[in-house]
Amino acid sequence: MKTNSEFRKNVLNIVSSIPKGTVTNYGTVATLAGSPNAARVVGGILRSLTIEENEIPWWRVISKSGRISINQNIGGIDKVVQKEKLESEGIEVSMNYKINMRKYSWIIS
DNA sequence: CACGTGACCGATT
DNA sequence: AAATCGGCCACGT
Numbered sequence: 001m002k003t004n005s006e007f008r009k010n011v012l013n014i015v016s017s018i019p020k021g022t023v024t025n026y027g028t029v030a031t032l033a034g035s036p037n038a039a040r041v042v043g044g045i046l047r048s049l050t051i052e053e054n055e056i057p058w059w060r061v062i063s064k065s066g067r068i069s070i071n072q073n074i075g076g077i078d079k080v081v082q083k084e085k086l087e088s089e090g091i092e093v094s095m096n097y098k099i100n101m102r103k104y105s106w107i108i109s
Numbered sequence: 110c111a112c113g114t115g116a117c118c119g120a121t122t
Numbered sequence: 123a124a125a126t127c128g129g130c131c132a133c134g135t
Contacts, residue, residue, distance in 0.1 A: 007132065026117055030131095041132045043116035048133085061116080069116050082116090114134085122126075 018060040022106040059085040068097040
């Protein structure tokens with residue numbers, strides 16, 4: 001079942017607004033959504049996205065350290081899938097799943 | 110209502 | 123550089 005709490009709605013709205021070709025981190029999304037210490041929750045929410053919600057650019061959210069932070073396969077989604085999605089919009093991802101934050105960070109205007 | 114969970118994070122070994 | 127450790131808190135059960 002899918003809940004629709006205020007926080008969850010905020011998270012999905014914010015993630016949807018990340019421009020193509022840029023990335024941000026879970027903590028930033030949590031802060032913008034109104035709960036600065038709920039970065040893990042953001043991960044949980046994105047993890048729970050279903051097929052209908054796959055237009056939400058969840059792949060533009062990575063860890064603060066600049067790495068893709070999926071380490072398992074969840075419903076056909078894994079770090080390789082995320083890497084490919086990022087690369088398909090021009091973001092370079094090294095073979096160890098690291099992204100150059102200086103180059104691709106989403107700057108909030 | 111109450112716990113266990115974790116696509117996190119920063120500090121500490 | 124890499125592993126470990128607490129704190130965190132919405133979500134699922």
